[in-house]
Amino acid sequence: MFYLPSKEECDYIVENSKQFFRKDFEFLGKEVAVYHYKQGDFEEFKKYNAWELRALTFIKNDGKWERFLGIHKFFELNQAPGWMVEDLIDKKIIKVQEKIDGTLMQPILIDGKIYFKSKLRFDSYQALRSNEILKKSPNLKEFILKCFDEGKIPLFEYVSEKSQVVMDYGKEALILIQVRDLKTGEYDLEFEKKAQKYNVECAPVCEPKPLRDYLEEKEVCVSKEGWVLIFEDMKFVKLKTDEYLKRHKILGDIKENNIIQMALDRNIDDLYGILNPKSEKYEYVKEIHELFNKKYHNLKRDIKKALKLPKSEMKKRFANHPQYEVIALCHKRKDLSELDEWLKKQTKKLKGAKKFLERE
Known part of the structure; x- marks a missing residue:
């Protein structure tokens, strides 16, 4: 059911x-x-039968390439042909897991030892x-080694307070999300x-209700990223x-301009x-917000002066001020009523925001 390409086939896909x-x-000398992929274009995955080229890893041992699987590529509901509501609405769901909002982690076995890898790196923070979690968890190590002994690879999501993506789990943990057969996929x-026998934390399993029920639930649920739905034909959604x-949408593009816009709109809370x-x-937002408040306060002070x-005196004194334009505008209006709107326009784009904050 799952086609696992050889390294030569992967190289062919990359070349073409x-x-x-x-x-x-x-x-480690290996x-x-x-x-992996740069874009998630459905047609390219289909054309090359490249569903496994998602963090798929090969390690050369004794002249042979050993393959370590990730999670195969699948799409969100309504994101690609075959994943549309009308394609799935009447199909039977056989398993539902809570989708964990973290970083995918693969344990790689090298010379009998386990080393965790994120999508592309062994040396990422995650x-x-x-690896540090593993050192302190003998049960986890035993479970992973047992999986490899059985020809399987367990796959995890790493979550932590420091590397929050969107959801806040309030802890650092490796959460088991799937186990795959290394030969068949x-x-x-x-x-x-x-996993329970080894006290390994797993993604919560939910009731396999019809898709219609989950379409309703997604509108009111506030405590999770969502779900991975597995249908009877093994389509993952x-x-x-x-x-x-x-x-x-709020957290996906946190940059200086967005933080300033939210501060000016009074909804940064x-x-x-x-x-x-x-x-x-959080630390980044706080840093930019505090810098903006300082610049904003100083500009208001200069305008009031x-x-x-x-x-004539105003022109002479503030002619070289980096925000002379708004100072002159407020002077003409005889108040600060234009300040916030002027700033919103000037800092709407990243370049303008960095210029105002003097972070160019």
């Missing part, structure tokens, strides 16, 4: 499609080749932290039973909650409200 790429490097749909999509105070994103001066 601009969508896919290979990253070559050495790790040659490594990782295959991979290094996963088949998914173990009951891996939770074995991502279904995200409306609340998650709303939060993702919405941003702080969905960020863990220990996360890097300018308002007390005659026009």
Whole structure:
């Protein structure tokens, strides 16, 4: 059911499609080749039968390439042909898992030892932290080694307060999301039973209700990213909650201009409200917000000084001010009523925001 390409077939795909790429490097003296994609164009995946080229990893041992699977590529509901509501509405769902909003982690077995890898790297923050979790979790190590002994690979999501994506789980953890057969690619749909014996945390399993029920639930659920729905023909489908999509829109592109716009609109508390105070994103937002407040306060102070001066004196004193335009505008209006709208226009784009903050 799952076609697992050889390294030669992966190389052919990379050579013939601009969508896919290979990253070559050495790790612990071993040659490594990782295959992934730049865009998620459905037609390219279909054309090259390249569904497995998602963090697919090959390690060279004794002259032979050993293959380590990731999660095969699948789409969100209504994102691609075959994943549309009308394609799935009457199909039977056999398993539903809560979708974990973290970083996909693969355990790679090298000379009998486990090393975690994120999609492309062994040295990412998430991979290094996963290795630290492993060191302190003998049960987890035993479970992973048992899976490899059985010819399977367990796959995890790493979550932490520091590396918050969108959802805040309030902890650092490796959460088991799937177990796959390394030779066939088949998914173990009951891996939770074995994992529980080793006290390994798994993604919560939900009731396999009809798709119609989950379409209703996604509109009101606020506590999770969404679900992975597995249908009887083994089609995997991502279904995200409306609340998650709303939060993702806010957090997905946190840059200086967006932070300034939210501050001027007086709704930046919405941003702080969905960020863990220990996360890097929170620290970044706080840094930019405080810098903006300082610049904004200083500009208001200068405008208030300018308002007390005659026009000729104002021009002479503030002619070289980086925000002279708005100072002159407010002086003409004799108040600060135009300041916020002027700033919103000037900082709407990233370049303008960085210029105002002097972060160019």
